Amino acid sequence: MIDFYTFNFPDGHQVAIMLEELGMPYKSHMVDLSKGENFSPEFEKISPNHTIPAILDNEGPEGKPVRVFESGAILLYLAQKSGRFLGINPISSLEMSQWLMLVLSGLAPFAREFLLRNQVGPHEEMKSTGRELSSLQSKIVRHVSALDFRLREYPYLAKSYSIADMSGISWIQALQHHGCISVDDYVGVRNWYNRMKSRQPVRQGLELLERG
Ligand SMILES: N[C@@H](CCC(=O)N[C@@H](CS)C(=O)NCC(=O)O)C(=O)O
Numbered sequence: 001m002i003d004f005y006t007f008n009f010p011d012g013h014q015v016a017i018m019l020e021e022l023g024m025p026y027k028s029h030m031v032d033l034s035k036g037e038n039f040s041p042e043f044e045k046i047s048p049n050h051t052i053p054a055i056l057d058n059e060g061p062e063g064k065p066v067r068v069f070e071s072g073a074i075l076l077y078l079a080q081k082s083g084r085f086l087g088i089n090p091i092s093s094l095e096m097s098q099w100l101m102l103v104l105s106g107l108a109p110f111a112r113e114f115l116l117r118n119q120v121g122p123h124e125e126m127k128s129t130g131r132e133l134s135s136l137q138s139k140i141v142r143h144v145s146a147l148d149f150r151l152r153e154y155p156y157l158a159k160s161y162s163i164a165d166m167s168g169i170s171w172i173q174a175l176q177h178h179g180c181i182s183v184d185d186y187v188g189v190r191n192w193y194n195r196m197k198s199r200q201p202v203r204q205g206l207e208l209l210e211r212g
Contacts (some may be wrong), residue, residue, distance in 0.1 A: 001025050001026065001027060001058050001059070002013065002019065002024055002025070002026040002044060002055050002056070002057050002058070002063065003014075003026070003027055003055065003056040003058070004019060004026045004027065004028045004029065004053065004054060004055050005025050005029050005031050005043065005046060005052055005054045005055065005056075006015070006028055006030065006031065006052050006053045007030060007031050007032065007033050007052045008027070008030075008034055009033075009052065009112075009115075009174075010108075010111070010112075010170035010171050010173070010174045011051070011052055011071050011108075011170075012052050012053045012103070012116070013170040013173075013174075013205055013206050014053075014075065014163075014166050014167045014169075014205075015053045015055070015071060015075065015078075015120075016028075016070055016172040016204070016205035016206070017166040017169070017170065017201060017202050017204075017205030018074075018075055018078050018079070018085070018163060018165070018166050018205070018207065019078070019205070020200075020202075020204045020205045021084075021085065021166070021199075021201040021202075021205075022078060022082050022084065022199035024078075024082075026055075029054050031043060033052070038051065038052065040049040040148070045067070046067045046069065047067075047069040048069065049069065051069070051070075053069075053071055053074060053077075054067065054068065054069040054074070055067070055068050055074055055077075057077075057081075071104065071167070072100060072101075072104045072167075073164065075100070075163040075167065078163075079162075079163050082084075082125075085117045085161065085162045085163045085166070086162060086163070087158045087159075087160065087162050088159075088160045092158045092159050092160055092162075093158070095157065095158040095164075096157070096158035096162040096163065096164045097164075099147075099157035099158060099161060099162075099164035099168070100149065100162075100164040100167055101146075102143065102146065103147075103164060103167045103168045103171065104167060106143050106146075107140065107143035107144070107147075107168075107171055108167075108171055109137050110140050110143065111140055111171045111174065111175055111180075113136055113175055113180060114133060114136045114137065114140060114175070114178075114180055115175075115178060117132060117133060117136070118133060118178055118180070119145075127192070137180055139180075140175060140180060141181065142183065144172070144175075144181055144189060145184075145186070145190055147168060147172075147187040147188070147192075148186035148187070148189045149188070150188070151188030151189055151192045152187060152188035153188075155191075155192065155195060156192070156195075165192070165196060166202070166205070167192065169192075169196045169197075169202060169206070170205075170206065172189065172193060173193075173206055176193075
């Protein structure tokens with residue numbers, strides 16, 4: 001059983017999609033960021049930087065419990081544990097890691113900032129001016145255009161479906177939902193978005209999951 005610490009935000013959704021895809025038993029724990037629950041001493045032991053997502057795998061390596069924080073580390077841990085969604089051969093695996101990094105270290109920081117400053121996140125005080133938002137938006141557009149360039153040629157970022165797609169869809173979905181981008185402006189992204197949304201585990205992972 002995996003304990004999954006999350007909140008209704010794309011950082012958590014990407015891991016939720018992976019857990020749904022794998023069908024591994026897990027239990028979600030909502031960490032209410034708006035109430036500062038991420039700063040509790042208990043959560044600090046699981047996520048030292050006080051961020052969601054994080055997991056506690058009660059059956060980790062050598063059968064011992066292990067905590068994993070940082071969404072990229074969690075996705076890679078689960079992919080390695082299951083042997084799935086890493087890319088189907090060494091070349092596609094290398095593609096997967098490049099696109100995963102582009103999403104996590106390129107798109108995600110700008111997208112997270114946009115969502116928080118557009119007041120959709122837990123920190124009300126972070127609301128920004130239109131000018132600041134449009135500067136973030138131009139950086140987001142640049143990254144989405146890079147994804148689009150790739151997805152005009154291939155159905156998935158690593159050619160075959162991988163954790164890079166799970167990470168990407170979480171941010172693209174949120175950016176589309178909050179009016180930062182329209183997937184209709186990017187034919188490759190739009191077709192991939194529809195392909196991804198046709199998968200039930202993706203749809204389930206994108207919902208706020210609260211399971212007892
Ligand atoms: N690099 C981290 C970033 C995670 C992150 O920033 N999560 C936000 C989601 S809103 C968070 O937990 N923020 C709480 C805080 O910083 O106080 C990851 O990919 O897991």
